[in-house]
Amino acid sequence: MTADPRVSRPRKHEPLSLELIPENLLREPIEYIFADHYRLRQIIATMDRFLTEGVFALPLATGAGPDITVIQAYLHDDLPKHIADEEEDLFPHLEQYCQNDGDAKQILATLRQEHADNFTLLPPVMAGLDNLLAGAAVLERELFETSAARFVETQRRHVIWENNIILPLARRFIKADDMVIMGRSMAARRNIVFPG
């Protein structure tokens, strides 16, 4: 059998493993979101590497199944909650303090648009990951790869903007009482009792 020329010999990597975020961090909801960005960046980096190495081009021929399971679970379960944390808790609280800051409002509008774009990009990505996890090749591979590449590219920039602009503004302006409201809402989203 001839090897697929796009599949380079991958270097050995540690298995992808996401740290659980301690529930206590819900008392500092901005830091909880920051911690989740670290996990999202691990997902993005692994997807980027798999695209480059051609791992998605064959039915799990490279032993990447466990990593793809982690990616699938994050995109399916964790990312929608993270986006809701921002759309329903972080951004509205921050907007109260940025009424007169046109730049901040513009950035928040862009980030909201990118969240909406994710929900267009992700279905073909998830469908392709499902194919791979079922032991098959990705059915709509071109759509899968362009969607996954676009997701990686936009999310990388998106997280940088959030970490470097939005979270520092939030740390500066959101008051302690609002932090508790945010944390309670984020805990409820995860069926976690707000840590007392």
Ligand SMILES: [Fe+2]
């Ligand atoms: Fe976001």
Ligand SMILES: [Fe+2]
């Ligand atoms: Fe985020």
